[in-house]
Amino acid sequence: MQAEIKICGLSTEESVEAAIAAGATHIGLVHFPPSPRHVDLATAGRLRALARGRVKVALLSVNAEVEAMSRMLEAVMPDVVQLHGSETPEWAALLRDKMPVEVWKALGVKDAATLEKSRRYEGAVDRLLFDAPAAALPGGNGEAFDWRLLAEFDHTIPWGLAGGLTADNVGAAIAATGAKLVDTSSGVERAPGVKDAAKIAAFCAAAHSA
Numbered sequence: 001m002q003a004e005i006k007i008c009g010l011s012t013e014e015s016v017e018a019a020i021a022a023g024a025t026h027i028g029l030v031h032f033p034p035s036p037r038h039v040d041l042a043t044a045g046r047l048r049a050l051a052r053g054r055v056k057v058a059l060l061s062v063n064a065e066v067e068a069m070s071r072m073l074e075a076v077m078p079d080v081v082q083l084h085g086s087e088t089p090e091w092a093a094l095l096r097d098k099m100p101v102e103v104w105k106a107l108g109v110k111d112a113a114t115l116e117k118s119r120r121y122e123g124a125v126d127r128l129l130f131d132a133p134a135a136a137l138p139g140g141n142g143e144a145f146d147w148r149l150l151a152e153f154d155h156t157i158p159w160g161l162a163g164g165l166t167a168d169n170v171g172a173a174i175a176a177t178g179a180k181l182v183d184t185s186s187g188v189e190r191a192p193g194v195k196d197a198a199k200i201a202a203f204c205a206a207a208h209s210a
């Protein structure tokens with residue numbers, strides 16, 4: 001079975017159409033002002049409307065407080081909220097309980113202990129997204145991590161793989177880890193925050209043929 005594909009950090013209609021045409025199952029919109037991929041809520045709402053019923057839309061936030069999160073969800077009504085900061089299992093569970101969205105928690109994988117600690121999110125999230133550890137930004141740094149850690153781990157929560165994935169390495173990443181969802185952002189850009197339709201198409205083709 002083909003892996004699901006999330007193309008993250010989209011900010012224009014053209015990039016949304018490119019991801020859909022290439023066969024992505026999910027797109028991601030980053031609402032985090034320090035990121036070169038940040039979109040304001042009006043833009044996120046517009047892109048979400050364009051994608052509705054065609055692909056699932058994830059809204060990415062970093063350590064948003066209750067009021068900010070409510071505003072974001074009300075404005076965008078995403079299918080998924082991707083928590084990419086240090087959000088606790090309790091906060092994730094509350095969101096999942098109260099809001100009509102899937103909740104995904106991104107975790108930066110340093111070592112096997114990170115994966116053991118990820119079990120704290122059992123029952124609190126719909127999916128974990130394993131990414132490289134935070135660097136300049138909490139994510140979106142184009143860095144991969146040691147995929148063997150995922151292959152060796154006994155997963156009890158649905159999960160996806162992110163971090164430094166490109167058309168050139170996504171096939172190997174799927175083969176090494178068995179990931180059922182792969183997520184990329186900077187690997188399909190020509191400059192930070194500027195998506196490249198040809199790279200999106202190449203990424204999706206490589207993931208599909210893995």
Ligand SMILES: O=C(O)c1ccccc1N[C@@H]1O[C@H](COP(=O)(O)O)[C@@H](O)[C@H]1O
Pocket residue numbers: 008009028030032035036037060062084131137138139140141142143162163164165183184185186187
């Ligand atoms: O993309 C960003 O700018 C970003 C900012 C803050 C948190 C996460 C961010 N990106 C997400 O990180 C992963 C991996 O990205 P990459 O492929 O290594 O560039 C992905 O989910 C991005 O959307």
